[in-house]
Amino acid sequence: MREAPRLRVAAFRPDDERLANAVELLESLGADPVPDPMLAVEPTDAAPREDCDYVVLTSKTGVELAADAGWEPGEATVCAIGESTAAALREAGYGVDVVPEEFSSTGLVATLEAEVAGARVEVARSDHGSPVLTDGLDDAGAYVHETVLYRLVRPPEAGESAQLAADGDLDAALFTSSLTVEHFLDAAEERGIRDSALDGLKEATVGTIGKPTKETAEGAGIPVDVVPDTADFEALACEVVEAAAPTHHE
Incomplete structure (x- = not known):
């Protein structure tokens, strides 16, 4: 056969x-x-801001670039979308404070919206990040700043x-x-x-x-x-x- x-x-x-x-x-x-x-990843050589109350990382790549840039979260609450991002943060030596049950921008907004009014929130990610995250946090009353850590291009x-x-x-x-x-x-x-x-x-x-x-x-x-x-x-x-x-x- x-x-x-x-x-x-x-x-x-x-x-x-x-x-x-x-x-x-x-x-x-x-x-x-x-x-x-x-x-393909094109780094921008930027790093997440360090003067914020919350910082959001959305990918393993973003974590690695932030770590390479020597970023330190200080007293900020560190948020990861998804367990793979959280694992990358821990592997790089960072603590992880928030991982939403739903691994998505919508899930993170739902997790944070009741506590971020008036807070400074740094979102560090690629140039193709969903506006659902930044708009949702903004609607919840946060002061949102976005840092583009890398661009995603087609090889x-x-x-x-x-x-x-x-x-x-x-x-x-x-x-x-x-x-x-x-x-x-x-x-x-x-x-x-x-x-x-x-x-x-x-x-x-x-x-x-x-x-x-x-x-x-x-x-x-x-x-x-x-x-x-x-x-x-x-x-x-x-x-x-x-x-x-x-x-x-x-």
């Missing part, structure tokens, strides 16, 4: 240990990874997965943010294959982390099959491979 071909699954994480870990995970699940980084070589999708050779795709969706489509557009890549994704199993990413994908005409309850890449990969496998092996 001939062995069924392996699922070809695209991962769009930045080209660092996150992409290497994604490849290792997908291989352990019996899939054939397509590592296609749709995000010029990105797009192998778009070509595979256009050719009907991509079985699944793992979108981890709205920006990965947008950059995938931009890469397809550059190659003149946007429509055929979209058609290919309609035949594939598509997973997203979080509702905002799902909404971005669906707004672009990409049906979403899987949104894990946990905002975690491992959960996303496992659920997508599991969802894709039955169709793939029929």
